[in-house]
Amino acid sequence: MTVRLTVIGDVLLDVDLVGQATRLAPDAPVPVLEDLTEHPRPGGAALAAWLAAGGADVTLVAPMAHDDAARTLCDLLAGRVTVLPLSSVGHTPVKERIRAGGQSVARLDRGGEPAEIGELTRPAVNALSEADAVLVSDYGRGVTAVPSIRWFLETLPRRAPVVWDPHPRGDRPVPGVHLVTPNAIEASTWVRRTGGTGDYSASSSWARAAHDADTLVREWGAGAVAVTLGARGALLSHGQGAPVAVPAPSAPDLDPCGAGDMFAAAAATLLGAGRMTGEAVRHAVVAATAYVAAGGATSLAISDGAEPASGPGGRYGRDVIAEVQARGGVVVATGGCFDLLHAGHVASLQAARRLGDALVVCLNSDASVRRLKGPARPVVAAADRARVLQALECVDAVEIFDDDTPVPVLRRLRPDLWAKGGDYAGAELPEAAVVREWGGQIVTLPYVDGHSTTALVRAVARSAAKIPELTTRRSS
Structure with a gap:
């Protein structure tokens, strides 16, 4: 209710x-x-x-x-x-x-x-x-x-x-x-x-x-x-x-x-x-x-009336960037849905953080994930996804955005580096031209094989389907 x-x-x-x-x-x-x-x-x-x-x-x-x-x-x-x-x-x-x-x-x-x-x-x-x-x-x-x-x-x-x-x-x-x-x-x-x-x-x-x-x-x-x-x-x-x-x-x-x-x-x-x-x-x-x-x-993102710009437990990305760039540091940003955070995500985030002095994660909102992944996603709500990300030592701030691409949030943040996963290597990304507007650079990170949120969701679904069968066997 x-x-x-x-x-x-x-x-x-x-x-x-x-x-x-x-x-x-x-x-x-x-x-x-x-x-x-x-x-x-x-x-x-x-x-x-x-x-x-x-x-x-x-x-x-x-x-x-x-x-x-x-x-x-x-x-x-x-x-x-x-x-x-x-x-x-x-x-x-x-x-x-x-x-x-x-x-x-x-x-x-x-x-x-x-x-x-x-x-x-x-x-x-x-x-x-x-x-x-x-x-x-x-x-x-x-x-x-x-x-x-x-x-x-x-x-x-x-x-x-x-x-x-x-x-x-x-x-x-x-x-x-x-x-x-x-x-x-x-x-x-x-x-x-x-x-x-x-x-x-x-x-x-x-x-x-x-x-x-x-x-x-x-x-x-x-x-x-x-x-x-x-x-x-x-x-x-x-x-x-x-x-x-x-x-x-x-x-x-x-x-x-x-x-x-x-x-x-x-x-x-x-x-x-x-x-x-x-x-x-x-x-x-x-x-x-x-x-x-x-x-x-x-942290309030009033533009779309949907969700806070930074997840609970996080810092406001714009302030982190201002602090780091004011002392001559390098700000790295990366993005994604990060639904059911797994070891591949963590490895990529740690690698991105080592490229500079601060890491801002641009996180797709729930509505954005649904448009990109389908009505069954996300499994985890944006506020909780943001909390989990911010708990990682390598993450300095989380910015939730509601668009289908990170272009608007990148224009607002203007990071020095935009890091993408290795599965994008060799591809021309839609945000490449945007990052070049302020002299930024796009880089890809080494690909971490064997980790996929979609595969993880399917594995959980298969395990859940077996639970009634196991319960029936034990009761008999």
């Missing part, structure tokens, strides 16, 4: 301006960024909705101003999220991050003034009333402060699970919500706002989080509060008894932007599917960790 999730809250437009910084300005000790590319993506409640759409049928109810930023947001969400706009007199908030080498150099914010927000429309009321779960993504822009909207939100916990992702500038959650998901700073801020005091004598972040979570469960009348603690995980309190500590899996410490949205979206989806709160929080920690390990907000 597909979960019907309705997200209501404040939307933002986030824009990453990504460039290469190889020198300082002659008139000031600041980096000079060159070859800037612009990457718009949903922010705020729009990001939570976009992320949740990976596992649910998502409707977004949010104020939408009549400006270019709002139109860009709707275009980014089209085909993935159903948008039910509320009237808004004002400007869509826009956050621009200037980034180089995987790091933010500066952030520029505009359009942050309060907006005049209209009432719930009939379609919005229906979407909220009929949802399996509701996520309130409060970014302090005024949605939850509208009296009629707040009154309606107070009726929702009696119908379906409600997850409330709070903001220090926003309004307190309505009584009866199933789960509230502040981070540690937000939790402490809310404890002070409600007239309480933080437990500053506590010896650890876990103890402080437990004190704040217990306090907020009582103050808000919530079913539970999960305080997120970044790379440490989360702490879940029901207001009495020992809280549940949920440690996060180990992962690279990369861009955490949007991790809270991922956590709240995953928890809401699982609650909508009938999972218990503790189970939902455990899975949400894993989902948020995978999201950050994949590069966080910079």
Whole structure:
């Protein structure tokens, strides 16, 4: 059953301006960024909705101003999220991050003034009333402060699970919500706002989080509060008894932007599917960790609305390339479906990595594999294929692409070498002319005989077919 999730809250437009910084300005000790590319993506409640759409049928109810930023947001969400706009007199908030080498150099914010927000429309009321779960993504822009909207939100916990992702500038959650998901700073801020005091004598972040979570469960009348603690995980309190500590899996410490949205979206989806709160929080920690390990907000591939540009556990390929090329290194890229990774794949990837200083794997998306290999493939989903690849020591980044050829992703990455398997030796590849555009080179790797994913799939199918026969023999 597909979960019907309705997200209501404040939307933002986030824009990453990504460039290469190889020198300082002659008139000031600041980096000079060159070859800037612009990457718009949903922010705020729009990001939570976009992320949740990976596992649910998502409707977004949010104020939408009549400006270019709002139109860009709707275009980014089209085909993935159903948008039910509320009237808004004002400007869509826009956050621009200037980034180089995987790091933010500066952030520029505009359009942050309060907006005049209209009432719930009939379609919005229906979407909220009929949802399996509701996520309130409060970014302090005024949605939850509208009296009629707040009154309606107070009726929702009696119908379906409600997850409330709070903001220090926003309004307190309505009584009866199933789960509230502040981070540690937000939790402490809310404890002070409600007239309480933080437990500053506590010896650890876990103890402080437990004190704040217990306090907020009582103050808000919530079913539970999960305080997120970044790379440490989360702490879940029901207001009495020992809280549940949920440690996060180990992962690279990369861009955490949007991790809270991922956590709240995953928890809401699982609650909508009938999972218990503790189970939902455990899975949400894993989902948020995978999201950050994949590069966080910079990993989103909004162009086709399908899958993240880098697989969970991986780095954003463009940042890896910028770092390596900035220090004069050689970046190697290779590509393929890598469905059921086998020894031949590993040998080719290791050989490709030895050709340079970093290896980026361009991975066909699930839709791309189906078009190339047929409806029965892939056997393994793209996110899991990416995780397995990134676990290899020889792989520095994974980029998932949805096209039938890697030409578009190569134009975006511009590696120094494009390495293909030995079975392509002597063939003129369609991407050869593209790689030559920036002075790159295509090479083929030694052929590894006796390894084939297709043969492996057939062998597994033959083995599976024998299982009933073996079971019958044993029972007789």
